[in-house]
Amino acid sequence: MxxxxxxxxxxxxxxxxxxxxxxxxxxxxxxxxxxxxxxxxxxxxxxxxxxxxxxxxxxxxxxxxxxxxxxxxxxxxxxxxxxxxxxxxxxxxxxxxxxxxxxxxxxxxxxxxxxxxxYRYEKGLQELRDSYQNGKIGGVRSISCSWLTNGRRDPSSLWSWRNDKDQGGGVIGAFLSHIVDLLQWITGQNVSSVEFANTEILYPNRPLFDGTLVPVTAEDRVETRLILGAGIPADCEVSNCHTHSIGMQLIIRGEKGNLVYTHSPPFCPEDQFVHFQPKDGEEQTLFDGANDGRPPGDTRIASLQELYGDIRTRTVGGEAPDLPTFKTGLVVRAVLAAIAEAAVQERNVSV
Known part of the structure; x- marks a missing residue:
């Protein structure tokens, strides 16, 4: 190819x-x-x-x-x-x-x-999805997801298009888009409504190379509650200006216990885990990225390789059921639009 x-x-x-x-x-x-x-x-x-x-x-x-x-x-x-x-x-x-x-x-x-x-091709998230779909925790009661990093915490970090709403900047597009896709892919349910959304610009101005301050118009933080098709609430918090770089955590709470996915900085294979917390009994490790077998370093690279592999499979007429197509992107974009509207209107918005 x-x-x-x-x-x-x-x-x-x-x-x-x-x-x-x-x-x-x-x-x-x-x-x-x-x-x-x-x-x-x-x-x-x-x-x-x-x-x-x-x-x-x-x-x-x-x-x-x-x-x-x-x-x-x-x-x-x-x-x-x-x-x-x-x-x-x-x-x-x-x-x-x-x-x-x-x-x-x-x-x-x-x-x-x-x-x-x-991120659909992260081995830990694939284990999370398989455990969920195989009924490991029974009926789902709620989901929470946080993705908190501090890469833009320094107010002297230079202004870029990522700080400009008109150019598509902000953590809703950069981070929350992935979370929306993951929630829908893992559960097999689309987001039906946005109960609320709050956005925040933590640093109203950022400098250019010459020191000139430019207004920031794109959000540094977002908090929202999404309602999945079966009525499951999913609380999400995202920021790239957090006080500490914690990473990504996704918790699915069910009748039989909780599934917990974590991926912490520097986001290498050995930093990724899936645990099962049963109602009764000790916590079990379902996935330990140290045993993943993937190359060292940023796991996004290996995940992109898997994505390209699926694209190649499709271009030669094969099946690639997890491939996120433009139709997938359109569904996610509808949710992001509802989140943005909920933040401005301060009300529940249907997708």
């Missing part, structure tokens, strides 16, 4: 790193959205092209779009017109209308559209 990548941030740090580990991928070239920043980050022998518009002419089977959300729609629509399969980074455009346009374009072109919800 011949692959091209658009994006100088996670496109290089994540997607390129994953692709270079995969002999089954014929990696071809990297472009960016016109800034030229990708060229400076590429290892030797990796081809850079001046414009992403050149990539479709390289006879590629797949192009990964890892640009800021505000740029994703125009790029994806252009690629679909050139009849190219696309992997688009979350949150899948800057809003629901963007997502709908991209999903419709993929359907019209009859091409594969995938959203990079690679």
């Amino acid at each position: 011949r692959l091209g990548i658009i994006g100088s941030g996670f496109g290089v740090q994540g997607h390129l790193a994953a692709a270079l580990r995969m002999p089954s991928l014929d990696f071809v070239a990297v472009a960016d959205s016109g800034s030229g920043r990708a060229r400076k980050k590429l290892p030797e022998l990796v081809q850079y092209v001046e414009s992403w518009e050149q990539l479709p002419g390289l006879n590629l089977d797949l192009i990964s779009v890892a640009t800021p959300p505000v740029e994703q729609r125009s790029i994806v629509l252009a690629l679909m017109q050139r009849s190219v399969n696309v992997l688009c980074e979350k949150p899948f455009g800057s809003g629901f209308d963007d997502a709908r346009s991209m999903e419709q374009a993929a359907a019209f072109a009859n091409k594969l559209g995938v959203v990079a919800f690679q």
